[in-house]
Amino acid sequence: MTNSHEKLRMMMIIALFAALIGIFSQLIIPLPLVPITGQTLAIGLAATILGARYGTYSVILYLFIGATGVPVYAQMTGGLGKLFGPTGGFLFSFVISAFIIGFILEKTRFNISMAFVANIVGMIINLTIGTIWLKLFASLTWEAAFLGGFAPFIIGGIIKAFLAAWIGILIRSRLESAKMLPKKATIS
Template identity: 60%
Template sequence: MNKEQIKLRSMILTALFAAIIGIMAQLTIPLPLVPITGQTLAIGLAATILGSKYGTLSVLLYLVIGSAGVPVFAEFSAGISKLIGPTGGFLVGFLPATFIMGIYLEKLGFTFKHALIANIIGMLITLFFGTIWLKISAALSWTAAFTSGFIPFLLVGMIKAGLASWLGVLIRKRLIQAKLLFTAKTDIQRSL
């Protein structure tokens, strides 16, 4: 398989994961300011399966599509207003979270243990960005922002981190075996 074909498959997976994030965003548990969604599970899967480059590109594509007006954000919402509204910090926080999770996994290995650590780090990064932006955009005190944008998501976030780690590592291995996902290591092995 040549480089162009590998790049095309990687771009298709990137677009597929942008769609998966949009679909998972519709699984919501409403809360007063920020709902609990399946988005963060999908973000964890994207980073764990695709790594830093294509995982982050899938999140960027998702944010661009949603900002352009396609209703892919939670509760079938869309538009730039979502990025500057109370939940905008969580959405923007997905970018550094995915990139850092991917880098961590690429450096230390795509194992369940490392995926779990990476997903917990990603959850904390997302909550950090979201809480800060919630405080600013909703003019809340630090205590109110922390109790409405951080604390309610810790337990559910840990569960999603575990699920994204387990499924992500499993799916990544299967995609590599099926020659649908390529890594530098698998590309080298194929050329021998």
């Protein structure tokens, strides 16, 4: 397959994953400050399946689509106000989380145990940045920010990290077998 076909295929896959993140964002368990959503599972899947570069591109595209006002963020919201509001840190941290998850996998190996570790690291990054942002933008105490933005998400985050690792590695191996991922899907 030619290089231009490979680029087009990857652009379509990136767009597909951006759409999946938007769909998973609508899977919600409401909480007072920050809802539990399927976003982090979708971010983990994108990074586990696509690696650092393409997984990060899919997250950036998702954030850009939402920033333009398309209601792809949790609870069918969008716009710059959401990005720069109290929960914006969770959204921005998705870029870092996706890159780090993919980077860890590319520097070690794509298997379920390493994907689980990488997704746990991504979860910690997401919750830490999101909680710090929540504290600053919502004028909360550190305790209130931790109790509203970190603690309620630990158990669910572990479960989502496992699911992203298990499902992500399964899908990635099938895409590799079908030659749907580029030969050089890793960073150098």
